[in-house]
Amino acid sequence: MPHTPPAVSIGHIHLKVSHLDRAVAFYTDVIGLEVMIRYGTSAAFLSSGGYHHHLGLNTWDSRDGTPPPPGHTGLYHVAFLYPDRGALAVAVARALDRGVTLDGASDHGVSEAVYFRDPDDNGIELYRDRPRADWPREADGSLALSRAPLDVAALVAEASA
Numbered sequence: 351m352p353h354t355p356p357a358v359s360i361g362h363i364h365l366k367v368s369h370l371d372r373a374v375a376f377y378t379d380v381i382g383l384e385v386m387i388r389y390g391t392s393a394a395f396l397s398s399g400g401y402h403h404h405l406g407l408n409t410w411d412s413r414d415g416t417p418p419p420p421g422h423t424g425l426y427h428v429a430f431l432y433p434d435r436g437a438l439a440v441a442v443a444r445a446l447d448r449g450v451t452l453d454g455a456s457d458h459g460v461s462e463a464v465y466f467r468d469p470d471d472n473g474i475e476l477y478r479d480r481p482r483a484d485w486p487r488e489a490d491g492s493l494a495l496s497r498a499p500l501d502v503a504a505l506v507a508e509a510s511a
Contacts, residue, residue: 363428364406367470368415370394373407376469380448381430381476382441417471427465427473436508438462438478443509445476455500459486460493462500 367373374394377383383396386403392410395403405428418424432438442464446452453465453473463477486494 362404362406364408365425365428365470365472366412366415367407367409368412369469370407370409372469377405377407380445380450381474382444425472427475429463429475429477432476432478435462435478435505436511438476439505439508441476442502443506446506452502455502455505457496457498457500459496459498462505464500464502464505 370391377396383398383405386395386397388394393408396405397403432441450466455464461477461479463475466474468474488494
């Protein structure tokens with residue numbers, strides 16, 4: 351059975367957007383990424399912590415485009431992993447302060463997550479993982495994922511604590 355080494359991770363994602371300036375403003379102001387390099391009006395690469403890029407944005411084939419209609423394939427969401435509940439709380443509070451409307455919020459047992467959309471209707475997930483030792487398990491040892499509601503108000507309250 352093929353497998354990847356445990357240290358493999360997803361390095362970056364690259365999105366087609368319709369308006370570069372609008373997308374850059376969203377991902378810097380709402381998500382908190384920083385622009386690492388910009389190629390005129392057609393592409394930008396953003397990151398957290400000075401990495402070359404975690405997110406690429408471009409209008410090469412999508413300038414002034416529209417999102418795919420429901421029922422079509424494509425990106426479901428981009429997930430941003432925060433190191434702990436406090437950092438997630440700050441990120442969610444920032445998004446809400448910027449006028450983002452949440453699509454949902456779940457406690458999955460292994461993680462806590464909130465969901466919303468970017469200006470091009472791409473799904474965004476902000477989440478934090480619980481420590482692996484705390485992940486819920488079935489009797490056979492497999493993960494017991496859940497979709498319990500997440501108390502967003504309680505989470506956001508931690509941002510000011």
